[in-house]
Amino acid sequence: MSKKILIVDDEPDVISFVSAVLEENGYTSIGAKDGVEGLEVLRKEKPDLVLLDLMMPRKSGITMFQELRKDPNMSNIPVVVVTGVSEVTGVDFRNFMYKQPLRDEKKFVETTGLTKYTVPDGYIEKPIEPGELIKVIKEALKE
Amino acid sequence: MGVKRLTRMTKLLLIDDERPILEVLDLSLTSEGYEVITAESGHEGLKIFEEENLKLVLTDIKMPGIDGIDVLKKIKAIDSEAEVIVVTGHGDMDTAIAALQHGASDFITKPIRDEALMLALERAERKLSMTKQLKDYTENLQQMVERCTLELKQAQEELIRNERLAIIGDTVAGLAHYIKNILTGLRGGMYMVNTGMARDKSYMLQEGWAMVQRNVEKVSGLVLDLLRYSRERTPERSVCRPNEIVSEVVELLKDRAEEHHIELKKVLDADLKEAYLDRDGIHRVLLNLISNAIDACIYDTDTSKAWKVTVKTMLATDVGSGETILFEVTDNGCGMTDEMKEKLFTRFFSTKAGRGTGLGLLNTQKIIYEHGGEISVKSKVGEGATFSVRLKREMP
Numbered sequence: 001m002s003k004k005i006l007i008v009d010d011e012p013d014v015i016s017f018v019s020a021v022l023e024e025n026g027y028t029s030i031g032a033k034d035g036v037e038g039l040e041v042l043r044k045e046k047p048d049l050v051l052l053d054l055m056m057p058r059k060s061g062i063t064m065f066q067e068l069r070k071d072p073n074m075s076n077i078p079v080v081v082v083t084g085v086s087e088v089t090g091v092d093f094r095n096f097m098y099k100q101p102l103r104d105e106k107k108f109v110e111t112t113g114l115t116k117y118t119v120p121d122g123y124i125e126k127p128i129e130p131g132e133l134i135k136v137i138k139e140a141l142k143e
Numbered sequence: 144m145g146v147k148r149l150t151r152m153t154k155l156l157l158i159d160d161e162r163p164i165l166e167v168l169d170l171s172l173t174s175e176g177y178e179v180i181t182a183e184s185g186h187e188g189l190k191i192f193e194e195e196n197l198k199l200v201l202t203d204i205k206m207p208g209i210d211g212i213d214v215l216k217k218i219k220a221i222d223s224e225a226e227v228i229v230v231t232g233h234g235d236m237d238t239a240i241a242a243l244q245h246g247a248s249d250f251i252t253k254p255i256r257d258e259a260l261m262l263a264l265e266r267a268e269r270k271l272s273m274t275k276q277l278k279d280y281t282e283n284l285q286q287m288v289e290r291c292t293l294e295l296k297q298a299q300e301e302l303i304r305n306e307r308l309a310i311i312g313d314t315v316a317g318l319a320h321y322i323k324n325i326l327t328g329l330r331g332g333m334y335m336v337n338t339g340m341a342r343d344k345s346y347m348l349q350e351g352w353a354m355v356q357r358n359v360e361k362v363s364g365l366v367l368d369l370l371r372y373s374r375e376r377t378p379e380r381s382v383c384r385p386n387e388i389v390s391e392v393v394e395l396l397k398d399r400a401e402e403h404h405i406e407l408k409k410v411l412d413a414d415l416k417e418a419y420l421d422r423d424g425i426h427r428v429l430l431n432l433i434s435n436a437i438d439a440c441i442y443d444t445d446t447s448k449a450w451k452v453t454v455k456t457m458l459a460t461d462v463g464s465g466e467t468i469l470f471e472v473t474d475n476g477c478g479m480t481d482e483m484k485e486k487l488f489t490r491f492f493s494t495k496a497g498r499g500t501g502l503g504l505l506n507t508q509k510i511i512y513e514h515g516g517e518i519s520v521k522s523k524v525g526e527g528a529t530f531s532v533r534l535k536r537e538m539p
């Protein structure tokens with residue numbers, strides 16, 4: 001059985017492209033165009049991993065991420081955050097999530113008081129590069 | 144902490160409504176060598192900020208009265224270079240992001256740890272000194288530019304006369320992100336075409352090719368928009384049927400509306416038959432206005448709404464001024480603030496983060512003015528918007 005990956009992105013082009021890359025590497029995929037649809041599909045399909053765009057209209061990726069982590073049925077599904085957010089808002093999201101230079105997760109949890117569930121399992125910046133995407137996914141799936 | 148302090152006595156304004164927190168932070172920051180000034184409310188904080196010459200502020204977010212985000216906004220409005228660090232609640236990422244988007248230089252979460260606080264402060268200070276350097280540098284540059292400007296005055300006058308060109312030059316940077324998105328689409332499409340060919344998967348090839356085409360379409364649309372905007376032209380009028388143009392555009396956009404559960408409706412005035420207009424121009428105008436209305440629904444966060452976009456035409460006969468054609472595009476999407484409304488027709492302005500160019504309304508307005516017509520907008524945040532276009536019928 002190949003692993004199933006949910007792609008949440010409001011840009012249909014990105015969903016098509018990423019699912020092609022995933023297919024090439026032996027994964028199956030499903031797409032959702034926003035956070036609301038994403039959570040629905042997530043509950044129904046129980047994917048093995050979620051690729052989540054952070055900047056989407058309506059329910060933002062961040063809100064969806066938090067809801068996912070709060071739901072005990074889904075909280076252990078690995079999430080890889082995909083975003084071009086730093087470029088758009090000037091917010092360096094990697095820095096934001098991990099509070100560099102406290103990149104060490106344990107230290108991050110201690111220092112910020114955030115729970116470990118607020119840290120995604122992987123991070124990739126747009127434009128998506130196929131090789132890097134697969135590498136990050138494999139790491140998040142512990143393959 | 145071991146890291147060397149960048150400045151000797153940095154003044155720091157501390158705003159928090161909880162006295163004990165203020166006292167503890169005051170002590171610990173004073174011992175780190177800061178000159179700390181405290182304020183117990185947003186109001187007091189802003190007053191001090193205006194009186195003293197401050198550059199570094201640490202403010203709590205949750206406060207009665209003026210809250211931290213407001214403090215941040217006001218401080219940034221007074222001095223955009225001031226560094227503001229906000230203190231957010233445990234795990235409150237949305238607020239943290241909001242603060243960062245409003246220009247906070249950093250955030251720390253409660254409970255406040257010394258280490259995180261010092262890191263944030265040091266980063267802010269480093270930024271301050273960089274900003275200062277940059278400013279000195281820019282001032283030098285400015286002198287040079289001024290000298291050049293003098294020499295180039297004549298040449299430049301000609302350029303400045305063409306206001307539209309100046310706007311384009313100013314904001315080409317804003318388009319870079321839009322173009323980059325298109326490139327991403329093109330690259331994705333090429334990847335799919337290549338893989339489809341190599342693996343003999345025709346569906347992938349087809350999908351990839353469609354993606355390439357769509358994105359090529361977008362580039363040419365952009366180029367056309369830019370050309371249209373930079374070029375003076377008189378409308379190429381012909382006798383045409385406005386209702387027909389509306390139907391065409393609605394047909395083009397109906398799939399997109401349906402996909403996002405938006406009802407797209409037209410209400411056409413049967414008395415409006417023929418008019419003497421630039422057909423392509425009016426097509427463009429309606430395409431812009433209706434796409435924007437659909438986008439406004441897509442970007443609306445209130446999911447309890449039944450979204451609806453209505454396009455109306457009307458033929459009005461005024462005794463004095465003859466026959467007038469009215470196009471009206473109404474949506475119940477996200478709406479706009481007054482501040483946004485002001486920018487709509489004056490600058491490249493887009494809230495669509497790389498998905499928009501901000502050229503749509505500029506061109507819409509230009510086409511309508513060239514027709515001797517008028518455009519106006521009514522909108523309320525959260526309730527929607529109505530764009531109205533008024534044109535003389537002017538038969539030949």
Ligand SMILES: Nc1ncnc2c1ncn2[C@@H]1O[C@H](COP(=O)(O)OP(=O)(O)O)[C@@H](O)[C@H]1O
Nearest residue numbers: 435436439478493494499500501502503504528
């Ligand atoms: N019907 C509408 N409702 C709310 N906002 C709108 C509407 N039409 C336009 N806007 C705002 O005006 C901005 C500029 O529109 P436009 O010039 O067409 O550029 P673009 O659509 O490429 O962003 C949009 O990004 C949006 O913020």
Ligand SMILES: [Mg+2]
Nearest residue numbers: 431435503504
């Ligand atoms: Mg537009």
